[in-house]
Amino acid sequence: MEKIIMAKTGNESMAEAMRQINPDVVAAYPITPATEVVQIFSSFVADGLVDTELVLAESEHSALSACVGAAAAGGRVMTSTASQGLALMHEVLFIAAGLRLPIVICEVNRSLSGPINIHCDHSDTMASRDSGWIQIYSENSQEAYDNTIQAMKIAEKAFLPAIVSVDAFIISHSMERLEVLPDNEVQKFIGEHKKPYDLLDVDNPITLGGLDLQDFFFEHKRGEIEAMKEAKPIIIEVGKEYGEKFGTTYGFFEEYMMEDADFAIIALGSTAGTTKVVVDSLRKKGMKVGLFKIRVFRPFPFEEIKKALEHIKVIAVLDRVDGMSSFGSPVFHEIRSCLYESETKPVITNYIYGLGGRDIFPKEIEGVYKELEEIAEKGKVKNLINYLGVRE
Amino acid sequence: MKEIFEIRWHGRGGQGAKTAALLFGDAALSTGKYIQAFPEYGPERMGAPVQSFDRLSDKPITIHSGITNPDIVVVLDPTLMKTIDVTDGLPDDGYLLINTHKSPEEIRKEFNIKGKKIATCDAYKISEETIGKKIPNTPMLGALIKVTGILDLNQMLKDTEKKMKKKFTGRPEIVKGNLESIKMAYEEVKQE
Missing domain, CATH: 3.40.50.920 (Rossmann fold)
Known part of the structure; x- marks a missing residue:
C-alpha cells in the first residue's frame, strides 16, 4: 500500500483523519488552538469531499449536545475543541459517556484560565479524566493522525466516547512529516458503524436519557464502568490490527x-x-x-x-x-x-x-x-x- | 550535515517568516528529509518582531523543545538588527544571513559582530524586481540554500512552484515572480 508523505501540523493531521473517516455529523465551536481542525474540515465539507452534516453551534456546550443527539440517532460523530471549550463541554461529557455514545473529540491540550493562556498543558483533559471518556494522548502529528483513526473504531466497538489529544502549538501548530494512508484503506479499517438499536424502529422502542433514580441509576453506572474495562482489549486489538495493516502497532x-x-x-x-x-x-x-x-x-x-x-x-x-x-x-x-x-x-x-x-x-x-x-x-x-x- | 540542522527566522509580522519556515521545511521534506517547522506564537500583529523555526534531519526528529542554539539565523528585516540581538544563541561557527543591501563586511563592522559567518542578500530589491512588492521571504529561501548547501536549488524551485500554484490559482505571474526571486537571490547572495 502506498502511503503519501506530507508536511502537516498536528491540527492538519487530525483534520485529514477526519476527512478520511467521513463522519455523518460534526458539530463544533471554534477555540484556539483547535480552531483550525474544524476550519480545515469545513473546507472539506464546502468542497464536497465529505458527506458530513456540519453543525456550527453557538457554544461548545451546544456543539457536544448536538453530537450527543446525532450519535444517539446512530450517526458517526466527531468534534474538536480545547481548554475552555472542553471545560464548557464538561456537563455533556458525562451525558455522552453515560448514554454510551461513541463520539470522538480531536482535542488540543491547552491550559485552563485564569490567568488567560493559550499554550500547552494537560489541565483540560485531566479535568475530564473521570468523565467516562477514553483518553488517548499523542506525541506528534503522526500519532495524532493514527490515534484519531483508531479512536473512531475503538469508540464504536466499545460504545464509549473517546478523546484524542495533542499538545497545543508544540504539536497542533508545528509542521512535521506525516504518512497518510489511502482513503479507502481508512474506510476499510474503521468499517461500518453498527448501531445497537434504531431510534426509528417502532417495534423495538427504546428510551435514551430517561430519568433514572435510586432504583436503577447505580446499575447503569456499574455497566458503564464495566464497559470502560472492556474497552481495554478492544484498544489493544485495534492497535494491533493497525500495526498489521499499516506498520505501526499501538498499545497502552x-x-x-x-x-x-x-x-x-x-x-x-x-x-x-x-x-x-x-x-x-x-x-x-x-x-x-x-x-x-x-x-x-x-x-x-x-x-x-x-x-x-x-x-x-x-x-x-x-x-x-x-x-x-x-x-x-x-x-x-x-x-x-x-x-x-x-x-x-x-x-x-x-x-x-x-x-x-x-x-x-x-x-x-x-x-x-x-x-x-x-x-x-x-x-x-x-x-x-x-x-x-x-x-x- | 549535523544530525539535526536548526534554523531561526527573524521577521516582522506580515513579512512571511512563518511561511518561509513552512516552505523551506516542506521543500526539505520532498528531498526525503525529516522536518519540523513552527512559528513562535505570541501576540501577533503587523510589524512586531516575530520568529519561526525549522529543524531538518536524515532521521526522525523526536525533540519538541524550542530552538535556542540554531545553526543559522535568517533576518528578513534589517531594522530588527538595531532592536534585538539576532545572534543570541548562535554558535561561533554559525551563519547569519541578513536581508540588506549592505555587504557582510559592512554589517560586521556596523554591529561589531565577532565570529559567525555573515552573508547578505538584498531581498527587498530582488522581490521588487521580480514580484513587484517588498516581500523578502521567498528570495531569502534562495539565499539560504546557497549559503547552507542543504537543499538542491531545482528541488526548491519545483516544490515552491507546486505549492504556489495551488495557493495562487489563476495568477501565474505571482508564481513566476516568486520562482524568479529565489533564483536571483541564489545567485546574488554575498558571503565573506
Whole structure:
C-alpha cells in the first residue's frame, strides 16, 4: 500500500483523519488552538469531499449536545475543541459517556484560565479524566493522525466516547512529516458503524436519557464502568490490527529503552519525544535510563503498567498539570497507586512542569534523571513533589 | 550535515517568516528529509518582531523543545538588527544571513559582530524586481540554500512552484515572480 508523505501540523493531521473517516455529523465551536481542525474540515465539507452534516453551534456546550443527539440517532460523530471549550463541554461529557455514545473529540491540550493562556498543558483533559471518556494522548502529528483513526473504531466497538489529544502549538501548530494512508484503506479499517438499536424502529422502542433514580441509576453506572474495562482489549486489538495493516502497532504505552533500565521517566504527549533524545544521550554515557510514555490514560491500564514498571528502581512522573493541593498530580497518583501493589515498590517522584506552555529542555530532563540516580545512591527522596522550570 | 540542522527566522509580522519556515521545511521534506517547522506564537500583529523555526534531519526528529542554539539565523528585516540581538544563541561557527543591501563586511563592522559567518542578500530589491512588492521571504529561501548547501536549488524551485500554484490559482505571474526571486537571490547572495 502506498502511503503519501506530507508536511502537516498536528491540527492538519487530525483534520485529514477526519476527512478520511467521513463522519455523518460534526458539530463544533471554534477555540484556539483547535480552531483550525474544524476550519480545515469545513473546507472539506464546502468542497464536497465529505458527506458530513456540519453543525456550527453557538457554544461548545451546544456543539457536544448536538453530537450527543446525532450519535444517539446512530450517526458517526466527531468534534474538536480545547481548554475552555472542553471545560464548557464538561456537563455533556458525562451525558455522552453515560448514554454510551461513541463520539470522538480531536482535542488540543491547552491550559485552563485564569490567568488567560493559550499554550500547552494537560489541565483540560485531566479535568475530564473521570468523565467516562477514553483518553488517548499523542506525541506528534503522526500519532495524532493514527490515534484519531483508531479512536473512531475503538469508540464504536466499545460504545464509549473517546478523546484524542495533542499538545497545543508544540504539536497542533508545528509542521512535521506525516504518512497518510489511502482513503479507502481508512474506510476499510474503521468499517461500518453498527448501531445497537434504531431510534426509528417502532417495534423495538427504546428510551435514551430517561430519568433514572435510586432504583436503577447505580446499575447503569456499574455497566458503564464495566464497559470502560472492556474497552481495554478492544484498544489493544485495534492497535494491533493497525500495526498489521499499516506498520505501526499501538498499545497502552510505549516503552523506550525500559528493559534493563534502573531509572525511568513517565511522560505524556510531546515531552515523551524530547525525553527520548535525553535517554539516547545518557545511554551513550552508560546510564541505564528509560522512558515510559503513556498513550492511553483512560481506561487506566493499571495491571499492565504495574507489570511494566516493577523492575525499575526509581521513577519520575512528569505531569503537565497540577493537582492543586492533592498529593501530587494525576498521572503520579495513578502510577503510585498501582505500584503500591507491587512487591518491589519502586521509589516514585513527581515533577510538575510546563504549565501554560513553559518550554521544557533536554537539560532539565537530564537533571531529573541525575536526581533519580542520586535518590538511588542515597536511598532517600528529598522531595516527592517537585516543580520543574518555574521561578520560585 | 549535523544530525539535526536548526534554523531561526527573524521577521516582522506580515513579512512571511512563518511561511518561509513552512516552505523551506516542506521543500526539505520532498528531498526525503525529516522536518519540523513552527512559528513562535505570541501576540501577533503587523510589524512586531516575530520568529519561526525549522529543524531538518536524515532521521526522525523526536525533540519538541524550542530552538535556542540554531545553526543559522535568517533576518528578513534589517531594522530588527538595531532592536534585538539576532545572534543570541548562535554558535561561533554559525551563519547569519541578513536581508540588506549592505555587504557582510559592512554589517560586521556596523554591529561589531565577532565570529559567525555573515552573508547578505538584498531581498527587498530582488522581490521588487521580480514580484513587484517588498516581500523578502521567498528570495531569502534562495539565499539560504546557497549559503547552507542543504537543499538542491531545482528541488526548491519545483516544490515552491507546486505549492504556489495551488495557493495562487489563476495568477501565474505571482508564481513566476516568486520562482524568479529565489533564483536571483541564489545567485546574488554575498558571503565573506
